[in-house]
Amino acid sequence: MYDVLIRGGMIVDGTGRQRYVGDIGISGNRIEAVGSRLDGAAIETIDAKGLVVCPGFIDVHSHDDLAILHDEELPFKLRQGVTTTIIGNCGHSIAPMPDDFELREGLRQYMEPVLGRWVSASSSFGYSEIIDFYNDIVKVNKSVNVGALVGHGPLRVRVMGFSDARATTTEIKEMQRLLSNAMEAGALGLSLGLMYVPGCYAGEEELKALAETVRFYNGIVTAHIRGEGDLLLPSIREMLEIARCTKVSMHISHLKAVGKKNWGTIDEAIEMIRAARREGIDVTCDAYPYAAGSTTLLSLLPPWVLQGGVQGVLSRLANNEIRRKVHGELEVQGSDWENVAYITGWDRVILVSSPSHTEFEGFSVAEIARNMSCTEIEAYFRLIEVNNGTGTIVIHHMDERDVERVLAFEYTAVGSDGLPSTEGHPHPRLYGTFPRFVSKYVRESEILTLEQAIQKATSFTVDRFKLGERGRIQIGSIADIAIFDYDKFEDVATYEKPKQFTRGLRHVLVNGRLVVHNGTIVGEHPAQFIRRCTN
Structure with missing residues (x-):
């Protein structure tokens, strides 16, 4: 007997292969069987006839570092079909924090507009040790899986404060020690925020040394590059040189060209990445499906x-x-x-x-x-x-044609870059990234097939960030699954009214358990903290 049996859905398996109609049998947290007409009973049967059944979406670029500690369901993610969120992006993370109170407060003030408010009245901002943060992620109830990068910002502030000086050899070694601790605790890699303080002060020697540490652990470096307008191409060139010299896996965050006079240069940026890959440099990127950013x-x-x-x-x-x-x-x-x-x-x-x-x-x-x-x-x-x-x-600084080119690029993953603030009017990408990606760029513009789009939002990210046996509908895979009505699946969030949930989402399973049923969050918390897979 299966725990869950999904019957008659249009299966898009996350590999890029052609869709097909079939059943999925789930036992425990794994997919036990996939076939056209599975025999056997189940504790829970889901009629998916006429619906798309695919791996749950993976938000490769989120800022949910605080939200995961305070919001068990993360409804703005679950209601898009997101089953895994990757935190610690753009050089921002809440560990390892400096012990000095003023430096810690300085980081809190600087990062709160991105990460949201620190609501604990009993402790200072963040965590001194990365392992304590990861242990707390394991302990809290959660409906969305979490993978974590360690931010370069806290590493540098812990060692150097907010100084704009170049790091000394001794300071670099201490940053490498802290980074090694994070990688050994299960971090997926290091994120750089070279447009932000203090990352904007980091020099070549420091960045290469940290990349070498990440390479030792077979992790990934993600980079919010120094400039995305006039400095777009030299900023990409800087990251490619680091990857070339250190052999680290490099990932350019939210690739875009900003400012009207720079529109169209995205073609050259994409060609730079393609040329680097032909050279043997391991580099990819991500993007969100909007022509406006937020910071x-x-x-x-x-x-x-x-x-x-x-x-x-x-x-x-x-x-x-x-x-x-x-x-x-x-x-x-x-x-x-x-x-x-x-x-x-x-x-x-x-x-x-x-x-x-x-x-x-x-x-x-x-x-x-x-x-x-x-x-x-x-x-x-x-x-x-x-x-x-x-x-x-x-x-509002991008061109829609550039957005299309980046999303269609074969080495682009999908991330929201959403800022989970409860105040004001957050960018609608927080609530609408994945349904918009499907509705606008598959169903309407047809720049991608559904199979290509689902692969970008699932298995491509799993493989790139070493998330283990997720991201595919196949026997033995972990059963993170989204089920939606293709014709009705769309974002509702707007710039004027961003806090609106997706239409057309029916069911979501995380680790084999229903967390969204008939469009309603059910209050189950089976999600896990995903450490870097070393296999």
């Missing part, structure tokens, strides 16, 4: 202003001479940093979370400047100050 208010500042974290920024803006200098730098494109606001335009930078002044949420910085009767840059400074350095923005 922190502070990320638009020149890197030198960010030294010392949020408090360093606020103290510099309080100095009129420095304030005028920063204003001047934001008026022109920098030669050695990516001035995203300049190449995009303040009219396309939308404030979506402003805890201290929610009345500004949903308006562009250009509109807010008119309301304040000041320059756009001055309005930006004031928003930073009134929000004490917090707040998030959505930036």
